[in-house]
Amino acid sequence: xxxxxxxxxxxxxxxxEGTAGCPRRPRTNGKPVAVIECLQxxxxxxxxxxxxxxxxxxxxxxxxxxxxxxDLCIGCGTxxxxxxxxxIFLEDDSHGPDAAQVTFPYEYLPVPEKGQQVxxxxxxxxxxxxxxxxxxxxxxxxxxxxxxxxxxxREYLHEARxxxxxx
Numbered sequence: 001x002x003x004x005x006x007x008x009x010x011x012x013x014x015x016x017e018g019t020a021g022c023p024r025r026p027r028t029n030g031k032p033v034a035v036i037e038c039l040q041x042x043x044x045x046x047x048x049x050x051x052x053x054x055x056x057x058x059x060x061x062x063x064x065x066x067x068x069x070x071d072l073c074i075g076c077g078t079x080x081x082x083x084x085x086x087x088i089f090l091e092d093d094s095h096g097p098d099a100a101q102v103t104f105p106y107e108y109l110p111v112p113e114k115g116q117q118v119x120x121x122x123x124x125x126x127x128x129x130x131x132x133x134x135x136x137x138x139x140x141x142x143x144x145x146x147x148x149x150x151x152x153x154r155e156y157l158h159e160a161r162x163x164x165x166x167x
Contacts, residue, residue: 032075
């Protein structure tokens with residue numbers, strides 16, 4: 001039986017959950033945690049070299065899938081911006097019983113503003129729920145990739161992976 005990635009090229013939560021790049025459970029301690037949705041063995045390691053805390057390991061050979069050390073990850077988001085495949089996200093499940101936050105890379109214009117109401121999209125680009133932009137980071141070190149954090153209903157924590165700006 002073909003996986004969803006083999007069938008249609010779209011990564012789904014069931015493809016990510018349980019991999020070495022996925023935390024065992026969402027973090028509820030007020031700190032986001034990286035979720036690495038890199039599932040192809042390609043020569044790439046900017047996440048490893050870019051993480052200032054050593055929380056991501058690729059090792060040798062360079063085609064290994066990234067492994068996340070949850071205890072070392074502080075949720076800084078550097079890996080989100082340096083991943084050329086746009087395959088790393090932060091999840092934060094510590095915002096009450098109904099809300100969660102998702103952080104993702106954003107390489108479109110216009111860049112949304114903090115407080116802006118948007119529509120969260122899933123991995124297929126389909127709009128899935130209303131969201132609010134919590135933060136927008138654009139440091140020069142991020143090489144023109146903005147890192148956006150949105151607040152979404154908790155049930156969309158593992159599904160929200162981008163935004164569509166309200167028209």
